[in-house]
Amino acid sequence: MDLFLHPSKDLWLQLMKKRYSKNIFFITLFLFAGNFQLLKAGNPDSLKQVLKYAKEDTNKVNTLIVLCSQKGQIDGDESLKYSKQALDLSTKLNYQQGKIKACIHLAQYYSAKGEYEQALKFLTDALKFCAEIKEKGPLLAKVNVCIAAIYSGKGDYNKSLKLYLSNINILDKTNQKPEFAKALYNISIIYYYSHKLDESKIYALRSKALFEELKDTVSISTSFSLLGAICYDKEDYSAALVYYKKSLEQAEKLKDKSYLAVALNGIGIVYADTKEYSEAIVYLKKALAVGEEIGEQQTVVTCLLNLGICYSGSNNQTEAIKLFNQALTIAKKIGSKHSIKELYYFMTEAHEKQGNFKAALASLQQFTIVNDSIYNEENSQQINELSAKYESEKKAKEIAILNKELITKEKDRELLNAQVQQKNSIVFGTIVGTIFLVLILILLFNRKRLIQYNKYQANMNLQREKNAVDILHAQENEQVRIAKDLHDGVGTYLSTLKINLQLYEGFVPKEKTDGYQNALNLIDVISIELRNIMKNLSNETLHEHGLITAFEELVSRVNNLGVIQIDFYTHGLNKRLNEVIESNLYRIGQELITNCVKYSKGSHATLQLLADDTSTTLMLEDNGVGFDAEKVKDTAGMGIKNINDRVSFIKGTARFESNSLNGTLCFVEIPNFK
Amino acid sequence: MNAPIKILIADDHQMFIDGIKALLNEITHIQIVGQAINGKEVIEKLNNYSPDIVLMDIGMAELNGIETTEWITKNYPKIKVIALTMYDDHNRIMKMLKAGVKGYILKNTSKNELIEAINAVSSGETYLTKQVTASIIKESSKPNHNPISLLTKREIQIIKLVVKSMTSKEIADELGLSELTVTTHRKNAMQKLELKNVAALVKFSIDNNLSEL
Numbered sequence: 001m002d003l004f005l006h007p008s009k010d011l012w013l014q015l016m017k018k019r020y021s022k023n024i025f026f027i028t029l030f031l032f033a034g035n036f037q038l039l040k041a042g043n044p045d046s047l048k049q050v051l052k053y054a055k056e057d058t059n060k061v062n063t064l065i066v067l068c069s070q071k072g073q074i075d076g077d078e079s080l081k082y083s084k085q086a087l088d089l090s091t092k093l094n095y096q097q098g099k100i101k102a103c104i105h106l107a108q109y110y111s112a113k114g115e116y117e118q119a120l121k122f123l124t125d126a127l128k129f130c131a132e133i134k135e136k137g138p139l140l141a142k143v144n145v146c147i148a149a150i151y152s153g154k155g156d157y158n159k160s161l162k163l164y165l166s167n168i169n170i171l172d173k174t175n176q177k178p179e180f181a182k183a184l185y186n187i188s189i190i191y192y193y194s195h196k197l198d199e200s201k202i203y204a205l206r207s208k209a210l211f212e213e214l215k216d217t218v219s220i221s222t223s224f225s226l227l228g229a230i231c232y233d234k235e236d237y238s239a240a241l242v243y244y245k246k247s248l249e250q251a252e253k254l255k256d257k258s259y260l261a262v263a264l265n266g267i268g269i270v271y272a273d274t275k276e277y278s279e280a281i282v283y284l285k286k287a288l289a290v291g292e293e294i295g296e297q298q299t300v301v302t303c304l305l306n307l308g309i310c311y312s313g314s315n316n317q318t319e320a321i322k323l324f325n326q327a328l329t330i331a332k333k334i335g336s337k338h339s340i341k342e343l344y345y346f347m348t349e350a351h352e353k354q355g356n357f358k359a360a361l362a363s364l365q366q367f368t369i370v371n372d373s374i375y376n377e378e379n380s381q382q383i384n385e386l387s388a389k390y391e392s393e394k395k396a397k398e399i400a401i402l403n404k405e406l407i408t409k410e411k412d413r414e415l416l417n418a419q420v421q422q423k424n425s426i427v428f429g430t431i432v433g434t435i436f437l438v439l440i441l442i443l444l445f446n447r448k449r450l451i452q453y454n455k456y457q458a459n460m461n462l463q464r465e466k467n468a469v470d471i472l473h474a475q476e477n478e479q480v481r482i483a484k485d486l487h488d489g490v491g492t493y494l495s496t497l498k499i500n501l502q503l504y505e506g507f508v509p510k511e512k513t514d515g516y517q518n519a520l521n522l523i524d525v526i527s528i529e530l531r532n533i534m535k536n537l538s539n540e541t542l543h544e545h546g547l548i549t550a551f552e553e554l555v556s557r558v559n560n561l562g563v564i565q566i567d568f569y570t571h572g573l574n575k576r577l578n579e580v581i582e583s584n585l586y587r588i589g590q591e592l593i594t595n596c597v598k599y600s601k602g603s604h605a606t607l608q609l610l611a612d613d614t615s616t617t618l619m620l621e622d623n624g625v626g627f628d629a630e631k632v633k634d635t636a637g638m639g640i641k642n643i644n645d646r647v648s649f650i651k652g653t654a655r656f657e658s659n660s661l662n663g664t665l666c667f668v669e670i671p672n673f674k
Numbered sequence: 675m676n677a678p679i680k681i682l683i684a685d686d687h688q689m690f691i692d693g694i695k696a697l698l699n700e701i702t703h704i705q706i707v708g709q710a711i712n713g714k715e716v717i718e719k720l721n722n723y724s725p726d727i728v729l730m731d732i733g734m735a736e737l738n739g740i741e742t743t744e745w746i747t748k749n750y751p752k753i754k755v756i757a758l759t760m761y762d763d764h765n766r767i768m769k770m771l772k773a774g775v776k777g778y779i780l781k782n783t784s785k786n787e788l789i790e791a792i793n794a795v796s797s798g799e800t801y802l803t804k805q806v807t808a809s810i811i812k813e814s815s816k817p818n819h820n821p822i823s824l825l826t827k828r829e830i831q832i833i834k835l836v837v838k839s840m841t842s843k844e845i846a847d848e849l850g851l852s853e854l855t856v857t858t859h860r861k862n863a864m865q866k867l868e869l870k871n872v873a874a875l876v877k878f879s880i881d882n883n884l885s886e887l
Contacts, residue, residue, distance in 0.1 A: 131883065166815065167815075168815050198771045202802065203807075209804065209807075239776075239798045241798070242797060242799055243799070246799075491781070492690055492760070492781070494782070495782055496687065496689045496692075498782055499785075502697055502784070503697060527760075527782040531762065541763070572865065608826065608862070610865070617862075621828060657854075657855055661850050662849070662850050665851075
């Protein structure tokens with residue numbers, strides 16, 4: 001056994017001291033979006049009566065599903081029974097929605113037992129059913145959110161976060177409040193685990209507000225605890241204490257005491273970290289008692305660990321070691337390796353403080369063994385993942401072989417095409433050659449004049465380019481200046497106006513309150529409008545976040561106007577472009593969209609920003625009435641001229657295609673420069 | 675009764691400061707102890723007024739709201755800062771949060787919200803106005819990431835016809851588009867899906883039930 005710790009390991013020990021798992025969490029609680037409110041949920045027993053006499057129809061499926069979600073909280077096995085019945089019956093009736101909901105409940109059951117693969121299997125089925133009925137709305141989002149929760153459970157936070165983020169919008173839009181709130185809560189936890197505490201806090205606050213709206217006491221309590229944990233990690237102990245105490249307040253209203261343990265433990269660790277050990281011990285003992293009462297072993301281990309740390313901190317090493325040993329026995333029984341590791345770590349410290357170096361060394365050795373085994377486990381997990389990846393690549397190769405046949409056929413066709421092309425090119429070559437000869441003769445004839453003309457042209461171009469740069473820069477600066485003026489002047493005056501108006505709140509006669517309220521609302525509307533104008537004028541988002549974010553923002557602002565629905569697609573642009581190109585492309589896009597909103601009379605448009613190795617492309621298509629190239633000279637003409645100026649300035653090409661049947665397509669391509 | 679909550683207002687518009695003062699004048703448990711027109715003045719006045727809460731504008735001369743908040747968090751961790759600003763963009767909100775603000779409300783707030791925010795922050799909680807949390811959450815969430823969601827309606831329409839082994843010219847005639855446009859869409863779609871040839875496109879459309887969309 002190496003007595004000298006590896007330096008990096010030493011550093012790691014330091015880190016761990018700061019971040020051991022003192023908090024108790026309830027991620028699994030929020031794994032799922034349950035409770036489909038299809039029927040007004042009544043008493044489960046009366047529902048069971050209903051079931052007895054129910055016809056074998058979709059209503060019965062729905063009743064079964066309501067029963068699952070109610071039973072899910074009390075009796076898992078009974079919930080399993082009902083979900084299976086619901087699945088069978090809806091399969092028989094070919095009732096896809098019922099099948100999807102039943103699958104979600106089955107997944108919920110298995111994930112609660114930690115059988116993630118089984119749960120995932122049901123969810124994959126649910127996805128398949130969604131595809132069959134072309135479900136793209138809230139139900140699909142719910143399935144996806146469940147899958148995201150499973151990824152979280154399996155520790156794959158990246159995948160989980162991506163899936164959550166891509167689905168919460170639908171939940172929000174379709175007003176699925178409980179599911180939306182739970183998803184936000186889980187996202188907050190993921191951010192918490194990846195140490196993005198500010199992001200974590202935003203999501204926690206929003207989910208807390210939603211839970212308060214829903215009067216979901218359990219979730220209010222847990223989200224207060226989460227906020228406590230976030231503040232605790234930010235070392236904002238006074239805020240952490242406030243939140244844990246609020247959590248405690250809510251938890252006291254609940255039958256299930258596990259929430260009480262979380263809050264009590266939280267308060268305990270805050271006091272412990274601020275070295276108020278006697279306060280800490282009071283709360284931790286309460287938490288421990290609750291943990292023992294409800295028989296949650298992990299909670300007991302965590303509380304014992306935290307208590308031990310307090311005793312160790314207040315120089316009672318004997319008591320501390322006693323508690324650590326007690327915790328160790330339980331941790332070994334439930335196989336919680338991380339807890340064992342932490343316990344040995346703090347035991348080492350306690351023995352050291354006591355001056356018992358022999359015991360300290362023994363604990364340290366144990367610590368190293370457990371730590372190495374955790375490290376190995378994580379490694380082997382990585383290896384497993386790698387081999388899984390290898391397998392899937394092998395499969396991809398097999399598919400490629402299967403494809404070969406198809407490709408060979410394709411090649412034959414290409415060969416034939418090539419032969420035809422060859423023939424064509426001989427004919428083409430002859431013609432071009434002749435024309436070329438003639439051209440050379442003419443050119444020779446006019447050589448002198450041509451040279452002069454070229455010189456003149458080059459000069460003109462240079463001048464024109466210079467003018468364009470000047471104009472564009474002036475325009476840009478002017479717009480930014482106007483935006484700033486609007487913000488500093490008009491914006492502030494508006495806010496001040498509103499504040500002054502509010503002074504009269506209590507003095508408005510009753511019959512005038514509507515008018516008064518309207519005036520206040522009107523100021524809000526103007527403020528929002530003003531903010532939109534400011535954002536359109538300034539290119540701040542573009543400057544800081546680049547084209548994609550700037551276009552996303554622009555499109556969402558335009559969509560909010562409600563005139564036309566624009567979908568924004570982007571692909572292949574994974575780096576920032578040169579500043580001049582970015583700002584011009586953005587203004588071109590703005591101009592295109594403005595024209596589209598003003599003149600197209602269409603209902604839908606698609607904006608695309610695409611990039612590959614050679615060029616960047618901006619495309620706007622609409623389903624409007626199209627335009628007549630001759631007529632636009634007076635109406636939209638200024639816009640088009642502006643666009644053309646900008647396009648040629650950044651050495652790109654623009655193409656407009658329009659007819660009354662298919663609307664307008666605008667296409668701007670900018671070659672990439674090294 | 676507890677001691678009143680002491681507030682310092684920082685804003686570069688005197689008119690706005692006066693408005694807030696008048697608004698909070700009748701609230702007995704809130705007391706405005708001072709004002710500042712830029713960040714530098716805030717820092718100078720903190721010692722004299724020892725406020726509990728600073729209402730902080732972002733766009734100020736000398737030292738802006740973000741820098742000033744950073745300074746307060748570092749030097750006077752007990753003083754809490756609430757951003758009171760016109761800005762509601764992701765970038766500034768995150769910067770202010772990182773700087774250590776405990777509240778974020780917009781200038782077109784209502785009297786009730788202003789008081790609610792002051793109460794919450796003074797009790798140790800964080801108060802972010804709904805507009806702020808909602809906009810951040812909305813911004814960070816993206817649409818679904820399946821490959822089909824990369825394709826526009828037009829591209830799907832064209833792929834379906836390509837799969838029926840129609841040429842670009844034929845497709846152009848069928849849809850009333852120019853051949854060049856059809857080739858462009860086709861090229862874009864293949865690029866988005868990272869497919870090299872028509873065979874792969876056919877396989878993709880079968881795998882993803884494209885014909886049924």
